[in-house]
Amino acid sequence: MSRYLRNRDQVVVVAKTLWGADNEENSIRSAQRLRDWLEAEPQRKATVFCSAPDEGNANWLDRQIASILRPMEDAGRLTFPTMPHAVTKGAPRLTLLGNGDMEELFDNEDHAAALAGLGEGIIFRCTHAPSDTWAGRNAAKIIEAAKTKTSYLGVLIDRLSIHRFRPGDVRNLEPVFSSLSGQLVRMTIEDPWCGARRHGRESLSKFIAQLQNLDINIGELKVVWNSDNSDDLASLQANDLRDEIERIYQGELILDSKRRHEVRHFHDRVVYFDVDDTGESWRVDVSSGIDNLMSRTKECSIFIERT
Numbered sequence: 001m002s003r004y005l006r007n008r009d010q011v012v013v014v015a016k017t018l019w020g021a022d023n024e025e026n027s028i029r030s031a032q033r034l035r036d037w038l039e040a041e042p043q044r045k046a047t048v049f050c051s052a053p054d055e056g057n058a059n060w061l062d063r064q065i066a067s068i069l070r071p072m073e074d075a076g077r078l079t080f081p082t083m084p085h086a087v088t089k090g091a092p093r094l095t096l097l098g099n100g101d102m103e104e105l106f107d108n109e110d111h112a113a114a115l116a117g118l119g120e121g122i123i124f125r126c127t128h129a130p131s132d133t134w135a136g137r138n139a140a141k142i143i144e145a146a147k148t149k150t151s152y153l154g155v156l157i158d159r160l161s162i163h164r165f166r167p168g169d170v171r172n173l174e175p176v177f178s179s180l181s182g183q184l185v186r187m188t189i190e191d192p193w194c195g196a197r198r199h200g201r202e203s204l205s206k207f208i209a210q211l212q213n214l215d216i217n218i219g220e221l222k223v224v225w226n227s228d229n230s231d232d233l234a235s236l237q238a239n240d241l242r243d244e245i246e247r248i249y250q251g252e253l254i255l256d257s258k259r260r261h262e263v264r265h266f267h268d269r270v271v272y273f274d275v276d277d278t279g280e281s282w283r284v285d286v287s288s289g290i291d292n293l294m295s296r297t298k299e300c301s302i303f304i305e306r307t
Contacts, residue, residue, distance in 0.1 A: 004105070004119075005037045009098035011046045012135055012142060013118055014091040018053035018080055018152060020113030021061040023120075024288075028061075030117030031068045038077045046072075047146040048114045049083040049091075055156045060268045060285030063303040065115045066153040067162060073153045080114065081148040087138055093122055095135040102133045161304040167297055173210045176302055180211075180273060180282075186220040187211075188272040194290045195225035195241040195257065196232075202244065203294040209248045219276070220252045221245070227257040234259075281307050 005011065021027040038044050058066070072078035092104040093111055107121035130136040163176050194204045204223070212218065223241065227234035234257040241255060269289040273282040285303040292298035 007099045008096045012095040013048040014088050015050040015114035016111045018050045018114045019058040019062045021115040026117050031065045038072050046078045048080045050114050066156050070153040076149050080150045081145040091134045102130045103127045163302040165300045181215045184217045184276045186274040188222040190224040191269045192226035196229035200291050203291040205244045206294045222254040224256045
């Protein structure tokens with residue numbers, strides 16, 4: 001996308017929804033490039049038309065991208081107004097303005113989520129005189145809508161506690177989970193890789209052991225993973241996972257392996273805590289999975305939302 005944005009002052013994006021990023025590498029790289037482009041020149045602005053979002057639908061990757069782009073939304077350089085479907089029907093995914101013309105980049109009109117990446121789904125591009133473009137024909141509506149200052153990313157991020165581990169950092173989980181010490185919890189771990197292979201199972205066991213060392217009383221533990229991420233039979237994966245966990249955990253253990261056809265979009269790495277005494281629930285998004293969280297050589301971010 002960087003070469004398309006060069007020498008442009010504004011970008012208009014049409015997306016179906018705000019949340020819904022699903023390709024970690026592409027989405028994060030696109031967010032970083034958009035942020036860098038906006039920061040480089042004070043007159044630059046990005047307007048992203050999408051339906052009004054519900055932050056409850058944001059996944060772990062949306063949360064990570066929101067933390068990258070929030071400063072731009074706070075500054076009014078990035079905004080997410082709504083636009084009637086009758087206006088956006090047939091619109092290009094991207095319209096690039098500046099340098100004396102308008103360039104349109106089209107997808108198949110089934111627009112991807114805004115945070116999936118600006119160029120997600122692009123099939124072809126073309127340059128027209130402004131009057132012949134979708135943005136030119138709807139200029140008044142776009143200009144008026146672009147005046148809307150939104151705060152969707154800020155609202156999402158303000159609900160979260162964020163902890164980051166960089167390569168080389170000791171994996172000390174006490175600052176993250178200390179407020180659960182002394183509590184009886186029911187815990188669910190959903191990670192597509194955590195039960196599929198030996199290294200992932202060992203990392204999961206280390207994670208559970210650290211939580212128990214913090215005096216978190218895990219009354220029930222459920223583990224969900226994608227058995228298609230290994231060549232071993234699902235039953236063999238489950239047996240090995242049970243053996244690994246029961247070395248350090250004696251509570252109720254529920255193992256739930258999934259197949260790819262059962263859960264087509266099993267990308268999130270999430271840990272849920274339900275606290276029995278207080279009724280509080282935690283959703284903990286682990287950006288790169290339990291394996292990276294427990295590895296000192298990897299980078300990982302944790303996003304915690306309490307309800």
